[in-house]
Each structure stands twice: as structure tokens, then as C-alpha cells.
Amino acid sequence: MAAPTAPWVRTRLRTAPGAAAALGVLVLLAAFLAAAFPRAVAGYEDDGLRRTVAELPPHRAVLAVTTAEPGIGRPDSERAQLLREDVVRDAFRTVHGLLPAPFEVDAHASSYGVRSTNALAADETWLPRPDRRPARFQLYAQGALAGHATEVTGRLPRKVAAASEVEAAVTGPVAERMRLKPGSVLHLPAGGEKRITVRITGVVTPDDPAGGYWGIDTLLRTPELKHEDPRDPESPRYWLAGLILPPDAAPVLLQTDGKPEQYLQYLPDGSDLTASDLPRLRGMLANMTAGQGLLKAREATNAPYTFIASGLGDALTSYERLRSGISPVVSVAAYGTATVACIVLLMAGGLGADRRRGEFALLRSRGASLKGIAGRLGAESAVVAVPAAALGCFLAVRTTDHGTLPPAVLGAAAVAVLACAALPVRALFAHRTVRMQAERDDVATARPSARRTVAELTVLVLAIGAIVALRRRGTGEGDSLVALAPVLVGVVAAFLLVRLYPLPLRRLTGPMSRLRGAVGYLSLARAGRAQAGAGTAVLPLLALLTALTTAAFGGSVLAGIDAARNRAALLATGADARVALSQPLPDGTAARVKAVPGVRDVAPVALRTDLRTGTGRQVSVAAVDRAAYARLSRHTGLGAFPVDALAPVAGGKGPVPALASSSLARRFPDGRLTLQVNGQELPVRIAAVRPTTPALADDERDFLVMDAAGFGRASGTTTDPSTLLLTGDAIDGDALRKAAGSGVVVQTLAAERARYVDSPLQSGATDVYVSAVAAGAGFAVLALMLSLARATPERLALLARLRTLGLTRRQGRRLLILEALPQALLAAAGGTLTGWAAIRLLAPGLDLSTLALADARSAAVSRLTTDPLSLAVPAVCVLGVAVGVAALQAWWAGRRGSVKELRAGESA
Structure with a gap:
């Protein structure tokens, strides 16, 4: 084809500036969306990962390195050397150097030291003794105490020359509960009849009680009431608290029965984590807990019985499960929108080819080749599409803060390529053969x-x-x-x-x-x-x-999300609002609650979760006002039933009618069972079966719902309500809490519903x-x-x-x-x-x-x-x-x- 007397691109753009501008705007929008989408996805994924790590409790997020009884089997002098502060500090720094990116350590919240693993009972009778059990203490020789305390009453502990005496500090809650103060003296067992003396020199106030230094092992700052047998809630109780020794006093722990262990605790700093770091982070955790990293940590601590554990891996697994469940839903919209955008770009090219059909037909009739026409049309489109795509990519990068650059550039480049190819390809297909008339x-x-x-x-x-x-x-x-x-x-x-x-x-x-x-x-x-x-x-x-x-x-997805959240909130409250107490509510509570603006009806419920059937199966029982409860069930749609189903038998004799859960009804197909109430057997007849019920909607155990009057007469027990289920419109939560009184748990449907948009x-x-x-x-x-x-x-x-x-x-x-x-x-x-x-x-x-x-x-x-x-x-x-x-x-x-x-x- 002969060379044109005027440049093709300039001439065509001047001929149809409106079409060129429209193409540029279309490409700009499509490129902006294509570049912004991966960065927006990376943004919420990064924020979700950082929130997951930040909200994880310190005792779960920490990477804990522990050495059980360092130097066991060696002479006491060598063991004492292993517990020196400088040795433990050097091990802390060495292991810290083994932690590769992206695991960044929060140095201020991390800690190291030596502690006793066995609690030591004190002889002092002035210590609190619930159930006549002596108080017990664990000893912590943890470094950098001065840098994590805002106030000190008395002074910080120092190392003393006597081998059987040591100084210690306690936090305010420990001092208050255990009746300790500067100058208090404790005597703790040191093997056989020997004792070591622990003198309290100061009471400290933690700078960040929930932070890593104080929150990884909460016993360091807060005493706990323990049972002799953790599996038996009726076993005798005793108080357990922590005493903070100076770091260089750690060798003293070898003289006690506490079985000391060395610990190095690294709390992660997740402020710079991204979702793309997740595979490397999981690989690092696996390497440190069961790979070469563990072997190197054992060399650093000079102890073969060094172990590394962290709950961070479980949190990352939960995050990945959540992300993998969300990704398919989001990708549906992404693929759909991308498909429509591609079609619009193709249609724009087709519209341009149709508008210039006569021009292309004339060129073909005069000998123009398809290759020549396609090249000039591609250049004509590229002059508009490439700058527009670049501008769209630039705007997307400037308006989004997360994600890497390559996905955004690839998305915008794909839009530019499609926009440049749409017009030439459409023209080639339409004019493969020479035609004088369409x-x-x-x-x-x-x-x-x-x-x-x-x-x-x-x-x-x-x-x-x-x-x-x-x-x-x-x-x-x-x-x-x-x-x-x-x-x-x-x-x-x-x-x-x-x-x-x-x-x-x-x-x-x-x-x-x-x-x-x-x-x-x-x-x-x-x-x-x-x-x-x-x-x-x-x-x-x-x-x-x-x-x-x-x-x-x-x-449908958004409607399903809204319906799921409404349903979950309703299952959690059982009504528009719920007022509950672990024991019967004070007299007059129902009347005060009913007077709250917005409350339309009140259904009183007496809940018993400690009853069992004759076969020993635990069951939750709700004794209700059957008329009010039937109205509530119809209003919520949770197991509606006819009010007559729970009507007591005439004369008060015979089994008590009850509404039973589906799982319980399957275990008693004949509809007859007995309840163990105050050492007596109460016969029950299943009058209706429902999968759920408002009073126990969020309880996974089997349940029975009975008329309160009939249950009380048959069992000889009181049925004073411990729960009030309310129906109404726009119930004022603050007014409801004020009417319910202090110590009463108040839940509203609106507040529970708002809880599901947190992540x-x-x-x-x-x-x-x-x-x-x-x-x-x-x-x-x-x-x-x-x-x-x-x-x-x-x-x-x-x-x-x-x-x-x-x-x-x-x-x-x-x-x-x-x-x-x-x-x-x-x-x-x-x-x-x-x-x-x-x-x-x-x-x-x-x-x-x-x-x-x-x-x-x-x-x-x-x-x-x-x-x-x-x-x-x-x-x-x-x-x-x-x-x-x-x-x-x-x-x-x-x-x-x-x-x-x-x-x-x-x-x-």
C-alpha cells in the first residue's frame, strides 16, 4: 500500500476526536478497575492477617523456647553457670538471630529468664488459705523488670550474698490478694527440711498488663485460685501467685524443689505482615518447632531438652480457612465483571469498525492489505489506549495502599492489549474478502x-x-x-x-x-x-x-449474608432482647423490664441445666409461662407450638407434658422418659418435638420445655424465672440494662447482630x-x-x-x-x-x-x-x-x- 500523504493516526484522531476520547475514558475505567482489584483484595487480606496476629492473646502468639531443667545430670556448679543472666541473655539473642523474616520480633514485649515449674508451698499462716490449703508460689527470674514497671512501691529486688536468701517483687494484684507488702518474708521449701527465705522488697505496677511481658504468663501479674484436682470442681482450693526475682538470682532456684526451666519468649510484631508472607511464615514456624531451627536453638541453649512451641500456627490456619472460604465468593464477582468489561471493549472496537465499514471496504477495493490496515488501526488504538491504561494503573496504585505492583501492571496491560486489538481484529474479520457493498x-x-x-x-x-x-x-x-x-x-x-x-x-x-x-x-x-x-x-x-x-x-449472596447474621443473632438471644441471671431474678424485675419503651411482651423462663434423664443423659429444662412462650415462639419462628401442647394433665396427675428437642425425642421413641429432680424421678411425656426453642436456641444440649406451674407442682421445686425473653420494636438497650439492675446480663438483638461485622x-x-x-x-x-x-x-x-x-x-x-x-x-x-x-x-x-x-x-x-x-x-x-x-x-x-x-x- 502506498505511503499516505498525511500521517494516518493524526488524521483519523482529528476526524473523530469524540470516539477517541470515549475509547480513552473506557480504557481508563477498565484499567483502573483491573489494577485496583488485586490491590484491594490484598488490602483486606493484609488487614485481616495483621488483625489476626494483633488480637491473638500473648500466650498464644508467642514463640516460646523452653529448656527443661538446664544441665540436668551435671554438677550443680555447671548448672548454676547455665542459669546466669548473661548466659540466658546471650541465648535469647542467638535464637533471635535464627528467626528469619517475615517473623519480626516485638523486642519490648519479648522476655527471657528462668522460672520454677513446680509451685512451692509457703509456711506462713497469715497468707490466705481457702479450704485450709497453704498458698503456693512460682519463682520467676525474668530480665528487664525495671523497663516494664511504671511505679515501684519500695524498691526492685537485688541479688544478695546469702545462698539461702533472695529478694523478690510482686505486682499490685498479687500483693493485695496475698497480703504482701515491702518487708514481708516468705519461707519456701528447699529440699527436705531446708527452707529459703524470700523477702518482698517492692510492689510494681505493670506498664502494659495485657502486653507480652506480663501477659504471656499471667501468673506473673495475677494470682489464681486453683483446685487440688483440676478435674474435680469440689476438690480443695489454694492460691497460686508469682514472685519476681532479680535475673542474677536464677541459680537459687536450683536449691528449691521447683524444677527450674529456662525460657525465651518472642512475641511477633505483625504490623508489617502481608498475606503473601503467609507461606514463608508457616514454613518458618514449622522449621523452628520441628526442623533445623530447633536443632540450632538447642545448640544456642547448650541443652538437648530444648523445645519450641507457638499457637501462632493455629491462628494462621484459621485465617487461611476464613480466606479460602471468602475467596470463591469474591472471585465470582471479579470474573463476572472482568468478562463484561472485556465484552464492552470488544463491542467498542466493533462499533468503531461498523462506523468505518465504508472506509475499510474502499481501502480493500483499492488494494490495501489486511496486514497494512490492521497495523494502522492498531497504532491508532494504541495512541489512545496505552496512555489511558497507564493513567488508570497510576490512579489505582495511588488510591490503594496494599499489594504489589506487578498484578496491577499486568491487569492494566491486559486491558490495553485488548483495547488495541479489538478494532483491528474486528476489521480483519469483517473485510477478509473484498466487498463493495455491505x-x-x-x-x-x-x-x-x-x-x-x-x-x-x-x-x-x-x-x-x-x-x-x-x-x-x-x-x-x-x-x-x-x-x-x-x-x-x-x-x-x-x-x-x-x-x-x-x-x-x-x-x-x-x-x-x-x-x-x-x-x-x-x-x-x-x-x-x-x-x-x-x-x-x-x-x-x-x-x-x-x-x-x-x-x-x-x-443473593448479600441477602444470604444478612439473613445468616440475623439468624445467628436470633439464635444467640432467642428474642428481641434477653435478660438473664445465673440465679432467680430479683422480685419486680419483670415489671420494670416490661415498662421499658419498646417492650411489647415478656416471657419468663426458669432455666435448669443440671438435670439428667433416668438414663443419665444431661438435659436442659426450661420452665415457662406456656401462653407467653408460645407467642414468643411464633414471633421468632423458633419452634412454634400450640399452647395447649403444654397444658397440665387434669387433676395434676400423670406425666408432665413437654416440648422436646429432636435429638432427645429420637432417644425416646415412645415419648416417655423420667427426669432426676432433687433425688426424685419425675415422669415426662413428650407432647411436641421441635429442632430449636427460643430459651435454649444457642445451647447444643438436649432440651425440654414445660409449663412452669405444672413442673413446679409435679417436682415440688420453685420455678422463679432466671431469664426474661422480650419482644418489641426498637428496644432501648441502655434503659433495659438500667431496669434490669446490676449484675444482670442483658442482650439485645441489634447489638448481637452488629457483632458479626468485625473482621x-x-x-x-x-x-x-x-x-x-x-x-x-x-x-x-x-x-x-x-x-x-x-x-x-x-x-x-x-x-x-x-x-x-x-x-x-x-x-x-x-x-x-x-x-x-x-x-x-x-x-x-x-x-x-x-x-x-x-x-x-x-x-x-x-x-x-x-x-x-x-x-x-x-x-x-x-x-x-x-x-x-x-x-x-x-x-x-x-x-x-x-x-x-x-x-x-x-x-x-x-x-x-x-x-x-x-x-x-x-x-x-
């Missing part, structure tokens, strides 16, 4: 080519095969196939609907031609015509179906999901407008010609609206069906509990279900946009003159 293509009468049929069948087979494989394998694995399911359903539906679309048009063309008015026939004929070719009708339809499916799926991983994923669905909806509207704009010049010319034949403006508006309705109805109906199909496809294996709830026990109520509103609203919006655009085109055509449209030589 052929008319009518969907209603055109017959698809064999090549198109093979291509469609190939895509259909692949899509159906993937869907079948997904159904057989399940949707719990979280791979890309799960996220692509809505897109695959949309592909299948689009091809099927495009094939079925001509059938009703052919059926209706004949009857419409026999009607008196011409508007109906013209609109039907116009609806069947596709100027750009029947094959390209799949693109706008696929965009709309994918967007509608994603929007419907997203709406950054959950809230961030929800925000990203909503944003992706909104972006997909915006691209879908743009796809619809592009498909309608493709025929705008022809429509305006048609209306101008018809107006010269007497067509009124009202009839012109009806013509354009009726012309747009078939395709809009097709997209709306198809989108509703594909959305329903995608939800049914993914629902069996998609668990929303990780995205909705913090409590995994509520997973059973967190399955994805179809939300009718989410299916209907997007479909109605498509119809509204189609009708609105058609009406706007008719209004614009009425305001413009007809001269331009009726010029000689203007093609229709």
Missing part, C-alpha cells in the same frame, strides 16, 4: 454458517463439560472453575437464546403484517435486523447475561464484592447502550423518512420502543434464568458462614439461597434502560431537522 443481514431469515455452528458447539461442549465437572466435584475447592460458573452459564444461555431468538420473530412476522397499523410490523422487522451481522449479536447478549447473573448472584477480612471482602458487582452493572448498561447506539444513525434516518410519509412523533417513539423491547426482554428473561441457574449450581457447596459470621457453629444457616428481589430488580433495570434509550432517541430525532438524514446518497 450485505443486509436479518436475524429472522439468516441461516448461520457451518463455521459459526462448529465454533458455537465447541464452546458449548466445553462450557457444559466444565459445569458438569463442577457439579460432580463440588464447589468447595475454591478454584477458578467455581468463579467461572456464572460466566459459563451465561455463555451457554447466550448461544441458546441467540439461536432461539429468530423463532418467535418468524412466527409473528406474518400475523403482524396483516394488521392495519404499520408500527407493529415495522418494529418487529427492525428487531429482527442486525446490521453488524448475526454472529455479533452474541456479544451484547452475553454481556447482559453475565452482568445480570453476577448481579443476581451478588444480591477486616469479612467487611473488606463484602466491600470489594459490592464494588465489583456495581462495576459490572455499569459495564452492562454501557454494553446495552453500545448495542443500541450501533443502529442510532440508521434509526434517525428511518424516522426522518417515515415522517415524510406521515408518521407522527408519538408513533415514532412507539416504533423505537417496540423495536428495542424484544432484545431487552430476551436479555432480562435470560439474565433471570441464568442467575437462578448459577445460584442453584453453586448453592450446594458454597458456604457463606465464613463471609457472614465469626462463629462457625452457625454455618448450617448460612447457605446460599435464591433472592427473588435480586433476580427481578436487575432484569427490570435492563428493560428500563432499553426503553429509556429508545425514548431518548425518538425525542432527539423529533427535535432535529430531517435535512441531514435525507441527503442524497445517505445509506439506510
Whole structure:
């Protein structure tokens, strides 16, 4: 092809600056979203990981290195050397150097020292002695005490020369509970009849009681009341507290029966952690707890019995489980939005190729090669698309704080490549052969080519095969196939609907031609015509179906999350509000509570969780006012029952009727059982069976619900209520707590519901999901407008010609609206069906509990279900946009003159 006299790109951009600007804006938006999405996902994942590490209690987050009885089997002099402060400090620093990134140590919160593992009983009788058991102490020779205490009453302990005497400090809570003060003296066993003297020299105030230095071993700052037998709550009790010795007094512990151990405690600093660091962090923990790192730590401590443990690994596993449950849901919106955005870019290229069809046909007729045309069109698109994509990537990086740069650059580059290739590829396919005039293509009468049929069948087979494989394998694995399911359903539906679309048009063309008015026939004929070719009708339809499916799926997900949280909150409270005490409530509590604004009804309940059946099975019993409780059950939907089911037997004789849990009823199929109440057997008859009940909705044990009056007479016990279940609207929580009194636990449904939006991983994923669905909806509207704009010049010319034949403006508006309705109805109906199909496809294996709830026990109520509103609203919006655009085109055509449209030589 001969060299042009003027540069191609400059000439074409000057000829159509509006189209170039529109392409630039479209590429800018698409590149911004493509670059921002991975960074937004990385943002909430990073925040979730950092919150997980930051909120982990110190005793679980710490990487604890312990050496059991250092130097065991060696002479006491060598063992004493191993417990010296400088030796322990050097071991602390050496092991610290073994901890690779990304495990960053919080140096201020970490600690080291020597402690006794056996508690030592004190002889002093003035110490508190519950159940006449002497108080016991554990000794801590922990370093850097002065740097972690804000106040000191007395002075800090120092090393003394006497081998049988040592100084110690205690915290305020220990001093108060154990009756210690500066100058107090304790005598602790040192083997046989020997004793060591511990003199209290100071009472310290921790600078951060919940921090790592004081919070890893809470006995260091807070005394504990222990049982002689931890498994028997009735066994004698004793007080256990910690005494803080100076670090260089650690060798004294060898003289006691405390079996000292060396400990090095490293608390992680997770402020700079990212989700991409998770594999390396888990590998480091595995290496330190059971790999080469452990062997090196044993060399550093010069002790073969050195062990390393941390609860951080379990927390990371929980985080990964939560993230893996959330990722498939978020990727559904990502894949759907990406598909719609790609289709819109392809449609924009197709619209540009259609607009310049005559130009390309003329070039081809004069000998221009496909390669030459494609190169110039690619350069023309690149001049606009590449800077726009770069700007979109820059804005995405500047507006997001997390994530690495490569994913953002790759996303923006993919958008730029697609935008640059859309116009040349579309022009190449349209002008493979030289044509002087475009052929008319009518969907209603055109017959698809064999090549198109093979291509469609190939895509259909692949899509159906993937869907079948997904159904057989399940949707719990979280791979890309799960996220692509809505897109695959949309592909299948689009091809099927495009094939079925001509059938009703052919059926209706004949009857419409026999009607008196011409508007109906013209609109039907116009609806069947596709100027750009029947094959390209799949693109706008696929965009709309994918967007509608994603929007419907997203709406159902959000509705499912909201329903799951409401259900979990209701199970936790059992009513709109709950007032409870471990013992019977004070007299008058019910009356005061009922007077609180917003309270409509009160159901008193007496709860007993210590009863057993005749077979020894533990069961929870709720003695209720049957009328109020029946109203409450109907209001909450938790095990509603007829009030007469719990009516006592006439005369007060016979078994007490009860409402039983499903699990308990299965154990007593005949409906008869006995309860052990105050050493007597109480016969019970199961009158109704329900899976749950308001008073015990969050209790996993078997339950029985009985009428309070009947239960009290039959068992001879009082049934004063310990719980009040309230129903009402907008109950004031503060007023309710004030009316209930001090010491009473008050729960409201609204406060419990708000508890489930805490995790950054959950809230961030929800925000990203909503944003992706909104972006997909915006691209879908743009796809619809592009498909309608493709025929705008022809429509305006048609209306101008018809107006010269007497067509009124009202009839012109009806013509354009009726012309747009078939395709809009097709997209709306198809989108509703594909959305329903995608939800049914993914629902069996998609668990929303990780995205909705913090409590995994509520997973059973967190399955994805179809939300009718989410299916209907997007479909109605498509119809509204189609009708609105058609009406706007008719209004614009009425305001413009007809001269331009009726010029000689203007093609229709």
C-alpha cells in the first residue's frame, strides 16, 4: 500500500476526536478497575492477617523456647553457670538471630529468664488459705523488670550474698490478694527440711498488663485460685501467685524443689505482615518447632531438652480457612465483571469498525492489505489506549495502599492489549474478502454458517463439560472453575437464546403484517435486523447475561449474608432482647423490664441445666409461662407450638407434658422418659418435638420445655424465672440494662447482630464484592447502550423518512420502543434464568458462614439461597434502560431537522 500523504493516526484522531476520547475514558475505567482489584483484595487480606496476629492473646502468639531443667545430670556448679543472666541473655539473642523474616520480633514485649515449674508451698499462716490449703508460689527470674514497671512501691529486688536468701517483687494484684507488702518474708521449701527465705522488697505496677511481658504468663501479674484436682470442681482450693526475682538470682532456684526451666519468649510484631508472607511464615514456624531451627536453638541453649512451641500456627490456619472460604465468593464477582468489561471493549472496537465499514471496504477495493490496515488501526488504538491504561494503573496504585505492583501492571496491560486489538481484529474479520457493498443481514431469515455452528458447539461442549465437572466435584475447592460458573452459564444461555431468538420473530412476522397499523410490523422487522451481522449479536447478549447473573448472584449472596447474621443473632438471644441471671431474678424485675419503651411482651423462663434423664443423659429444662412462650415462639419462628401442647394433665396427675428437642425425642421413641429432680424421678411425656426453642436456641444440649406451674407442682421445686425473653420494636438497650439492675446480663438483638461485622477480612471482602458487582452493572448498561447506539444513525434516518410519509412523533417513539423491547426482554428473561441457574449450581457447596459470621457453629444457616428481589430488580433495570434509550432517541430525532438524514446518497 502506498505511503499516505498525511500521517494516518493524526488524521483519523482529528476526524473523530469524540470516539477517541470515549475509547480513552473506557480504557481508563477498565484499567483502573483491573489494577485496583488485586490491590484491594490484598488490602483486606493484609488487614485481616495483621488483625489476626494483633488480637491473638500473648500466650498464644508467642514463640516460646523452653529448656527443661538446664544441665540436668551435671554438677550443680555447671548448672548454676547455665542459669546466669548473661548466659540466658546471650541465648535469647542467638535464637533471635535464627528467626528469619517475615517473623519480626516485638523486642519490648519479648522476655527471657528462668522460672520454677513446680509451685512451692509457703509456711506462713497469715497468707490466705481457702479450704485450709497453704498458698503456693512460682519463682520467676525474668530480665528487664525495671523497663516494664511504671511505679515501684519500695524498691526492685537485688541479688544478695546469702545462698539461702533472695529478694523478690510482686505486682499490685498479687500483693493485695496475698497480703504482701515491702518487708514481708516468705519461707519456701528447699529440699527436705531446708527452707529459703524470700523477702518482698517492692510492689510494681505493670506498664502494659495485657502486653507480652506480663501477659504471656499471667501468673506473673495475677494470682489464681486453683483446685487440688483440676478435674474435680469440689476438690480443695489454694492460691497460686508469682514472685519476681532479680535475673542474677536464677541459680537459687536450683536449691528449691521447683524444677527450674529456662525460657525465651518472642512475641511477633505483625504490623508489617502481608498475606503473601503467609507461606514463608508457616514454613518458618514449622522449621523452628520441628526442623533445623530447633536443632540450632538447642545448640544456642547448650541443652538437648530444648523445645519450641507457638499457637501462632493455629491462628494462621484459621485465617487461611476464613480466606479460602471468602475467596470463591469474591472471585465470582471479579470474573463476572472482568468478562463484561472485556465484552464492552470488544463491542467498542466493533462499533468503531461498523462506523468505518465504508472506509475499510474502499481501502480493500483499492488494494490495501489486511496486514497494512490492521497495523494502522492498531497504532491508532494504541495512541489512545496505552496512555489511558497507564493513567488508570497510576490512579489505582495511588488510591490503594496494599499489594504489589506487578498484578496491577499486568491487569492494566491486559486491558490495553485488548483495547488495541479489538478494532483491528474486528476489521480483519469483517473485510477478509473484498466487498463493495455491505450485505443486509436479518436475524429472522439468516441461516448461520457451518463455521459459526462448529465454533458455537465447541464452546458449548466445553462450557457444559466444565459445569458438569463442577457439579460432580463440588464447589468447595475454591478454584477458578467455581468463579467461572456464572460466566459459563451465561455463555451457554447466550448461544441458546441467540439461536432461539429468530423463532418467535418468524412466527409473528406474518400475523403482524396483516394488521392495519404499520408500527407493529415495522418494529418487529427492525428487531429482527442486525446490521453488524448475526454472529455479533452474541456479544451484547452475553454481556447482559453475565452482568445480570453476577448481579443476581451478588444480591443473593448479600441477602444470604444478612439473613445468616440475623439468624445467628436470633439464635444467640432467642428474642428481641434477653435478660438473664445465673440465679432467680430479683422480685419486680419483670415489671420494670416490661415498662421499658419498646417492650411489647415478656416471657419468663426458669432455666435448669443440671438435670439428667433416668438414663443419665444431661438435659436442659426450661420452665415457662406456656401462653407467653408460645407467642414468643411464633414471633421468632423458633419452634412454634400450640399452647395447649403444654397444658397440665387434669387433676395434676400423670406425666408432665413437654416440648422436646429432636435429638432427645429420637432417644425416646415412645415419648416417655423420667427426669432426676432433687433425688426424685419425675415422669415426662413428650407432647411436641421441635429442632430449636427460643430459651435454649444457642445451647447444643438436649432440651425440654414445660409449663412452669405444672413442673413446679409435679417436682415440688420453685420455678422463679432466671431469664426474661422480650419482644418489641426498637428496644432501648441502655434503659433495659438500667431496669434490669446490676449484675444482670442483658442482650439485645441489634447489638448481637452488629457483632458479626468485625473482621477486616469479612467487611473488606463484602466491600470489594459490592464494588465489583456495581462495576459490572455499569459495564452492562454501557454494553446495552453500545448495542443500541450501533443502529442510532440508521434509526434517525428511518424516522426522518417515515415522517415524510406521515408518521407522527408519538408513533415514532412507539416504533423505537417496540423495536428495542424484544432484545431487552430476551436479555432480562435470560439474565433471570441464568442467575437462578448459577445460584442453584453453586448453592450446594458454597458456604457463606465464613463471609457472614465469626462463629462457625452457625454455618448450617448460612447457605446460599435464591433472592427473588435480586433476580427481578436487575432484569427490570435492563428493560428500563432499553426503553429509556429508545425514548431518548425518538425525542432527539423529533427535535432535529430531517435535512441531514435525507441527503442524497445517505445509506439506510
